[in-house]
Amino acid sequence: MNAIETLGPGLLERLPAAVQKPTYDRASLSPGMAHLGVGAFHRCHQAEYTDDLLSLKFDRWGIVGINIRPPALADTLGRQGGLYTRLIRENDHVEARIIGSIVKVVDSQDSAAPALAVLASPDIELVTMTVTEKGYCHIPSTGALDLGHPDIVHDLANPEAPRSLPGILALALEQRRATHGRKLTLLSCDNIPTNGVILENVVRSFAERRGNGLADWIAANAAFPSAMVDRIAPAVSPDDLDSVEQWFGYRDGAVAVGEPFRQWVIEQKFAGRMPRWDLAGATFVDDVTPFEHLKMRVLNGAQTTLATLGVLAGLEHTFDAIADPLLSVFVKRMLVEETLPTLTPVPGMEPNAYIEQSLGRLKNTAIRHRNHQIATDGSQKIVQRLLNPIRDRLNQGAGIGLLSVPVAGWMAYLILASARFGKRWPVSDPYAGRIAAIADETGRDAPALASAILTILAADETFRKTVTSALGELLSGDPMAAVRHSLEQDGVARLKRSKLSAL
Missing domain, CATH: 3.40.50.720 (NAD(P)-binding Rossmann-like Domain)
Known part of the structure; x- marks a missing residue:
C-alpha cells in the first residue's frame, strides 16, 4: 500500500x-x-x-x-x-x-x-x-x-x-x-x-x-x-x-x-x-445470577471505587489509581473483607483468585480507561456494585467501614461538580442535578450534605454514620484521609475480633 x-x-x-x-x-x-x-x-x-x-x-x-x-x-x-x-x-x-x-x-x-x-x-x-x-x-x-x-x-x-x-x-x-x-x-x-x-x-x-x-x-x-x-x-x-x-x-x-x-x-x-x-x-x-453478583461486586465494584476516589486524588486512569499504594491496599481489603462474604459460590471460580485476576486486569497500562468515564452515571451503578453488598453486610450484622468510603466518594464526586464547590469537573449522572441543588442549599457542611443525599438512598443509621464521616474527609484538602482512616479503623476492629476469638 x-x-x-x-x-x-x-x-x-x-x-x-x-x-x-x-x-x-x-x-x-x-x-x-x-x-x-x-x-x-x-x-x-x-x-x-x-x-x-x-x-x-x-x-x-x-x-x-x-x-x-x-x-x-x-x-x-x-x-x-x-x-x-x-x-x-x-x-x-x-x-x-x-x-x-x-x-x-x-x-x-x-x-x-x-x-x-x-x-x-x-x-x-x-x-x-x-x-x-x-x-x-x-x-x-x-x-x-x-x-x-x-x-x-x-x-x-x-x-x-x-x-x-x-x-x-x-x-x-x-x-x-x-x-x-x-x-x-x-x-x-x-x-x-x-x-x-x-x-x-x-x-x-x-x-x-x-x-x-x-x-x-x-x-x-x-x-x-x-x-x-x-x-x-x-x-x-x-x-x-x-x-x-x-x-x-x-x-x-x-x-x-x-x-x-x-x-x-x-x-x-x-x-x-x-x-x-x-x-x-x-x-x-x-x-446467571451468581456470575453477575461476582462480576458486579468485585470487578465493577473495584472500578467504581478506583474511579471516584482516583478522581478525587487527581489520578486520570484506572491503572493510575490502582498503582497508588494506598488505593491498591484499600480496594483489595475492601473486596476480600467486606465484599466476598456477601457472595454465593460460583461454579468453577475461586473467589480470592478472581479478585487477584480482576485487580491484575485493572493494572493494564495499555487500557487507558479514564476515571471520569467510569464514574459517568454512577448513581445507576452503585446500587448493585456497592449498596447491595452494604445491605447484605448490615443484614449479617457485619461492618461496612470500607464499602462506605466509595459511596461517599460518589457523593463527593457529584458535590464537587456543583456551583457551590466551583464545578471542578463536568459530570453526567441522573442524580447530578439533585445533588447539585442539595450542595447549593446546604453548603459545605458534610453531615447536612450526607443526610440530605442519604435520604434519597433510604439509608439506615449505621450507614449514615459511616458515610458521613468519610464524606467530610473526602471534601477536605486531604481527600485520601478517608481511605487511610477506614483502613486504620478496620485494622483496629480486626484486632479486637482476633483478641475476642482467642478468649
Whole structure:
C-alpha cells in the first residue's frame, strides 16, 4: 500500500500479514440478528464472539448494527462495509484483527423507522443490545418502567413514533405480530444485574399500556434471557485511530480497543434458534445470577471505587489509581473483607483468585480507561456494585467501614461538580442535578450534605454514620484521609475480633 487507504472490503487482501482477517466468506453472510447500540463494547465483545463463531461453524448469523442514539454509523462502519479493527492491548503487546460479522449498519437517531424496518423483519431472529443503564428507562431500585421518563411519556402519547428503547421494541414486536408472527429473542448485554428481567419488565409494561393484547402476545412469543458480559473496552481516542495508521498503514474510523480477557454467560431461555456462541467460548447456564453478583461486586465494584476516589486524588486512569499504594491496599481489603462474604459460590471460580485476576486486569497500562468515564452515571451503578453488598453486610450484622468510603466518594464526586464547590469537573449522572441543588442549599457542611443525599438512598443509621464521616474527609484538602482512616479503623476492629476469638 502506498497512499493511505481507508479500511473496506476491497482492502482486505492487501492488509499486512500482522493483521488477522476473517477466514470465512463475508459475501455469503445474510442478516440473522440485530444489535442496538454499536459502540466500542459491542465491537470488542458480541461482534467478536460472532466473528469467532463464523470462523468455526459458518452460518447465516450476520449482524445488522443499529444506533438509535449518537454516534452515527454511516460515516464510520458504513463507509467501511461493516469492517473494523479490533485491537487487543496489554501493556506493550498489541494484537490487530479485522472483525467481519457486521454486515449492515443503520442510523435511526432522527426517526425510529429505519430501526423498526430491521427489527420487524422476519429474517431477524435475535436482537442484542448495549444501550447503557439509562437506555432502559427504568427505576434502578425496582426495575420497573419509569412512567415519568420524558421519552416514555412521549412514546405513550406517540406510539407510532417512539424514541425510547422500550417504545421501539414494543412497536417492533407489534409489527412482527401483524406481519408474520415470528418469535424473537431479545438479549440484553448491558452491565445491569438481571438485565433480561428488567428488559422484559419495561417492554411488557409499555405494551400493556398499548393494549390490544400485545403484552400477552409478547409473553408467548418473545424471550428475554439475562446475560453477564465482561471485557474492559474504553472509549476510543484519536491516538487509537492514529496508531492503526502508523503501525499497519491504513485508516480505520471505527477502531475498537479491548483487553485480552473476555467472558459471556447467557441464560438458556430462547424463543427460537440461537447462535452457538458456546463454541466460541461463551457459557450457557440456567442461572446467571451468581456470575453477575461476582462480576458486579468485585470487578465493577473495584472500578467504581478506583474511579471516584482516583478522581478525587487527581489520578486520570484506572491503572493510575490502582498503582497508588494506598488505593491498591484499600480496594483489595475492601473486596476480600467486606465484599466476598456477601457472595454465593460460583461454579468453577475461586473467589480470592478472581479478585487477584480482576485487580491484575485493572493494572493494564495499555487500557487507558479514564476515571471520569467510569464514574459517568454512577448513581445507576452503585446500587448493585456497592449498596447491595452494604445491605447484605448490615443484614449479617457485619461492618461496612470500607464499602462506605466509595459511596461517599460518589457523593463527593457529584458535590464537587456543583456551583457551590466551583464545578471542578463536568459530570453526567441522573442524580447530578439533585445533588447539585442539595450542595447549593446546604453548603459545605458534610453531615447536612450526607443526610440530605442519604435520604434519597433510604439509608439506615449505621450507614449514615459511616458515610458521613468519610464524606467530610473526602471534601477536605486531604481527600485520601478517608481511605487511610477506614483502613486504620478496620485494622483496629480486626484486632479486637482476633483478641475476642482467642478468649
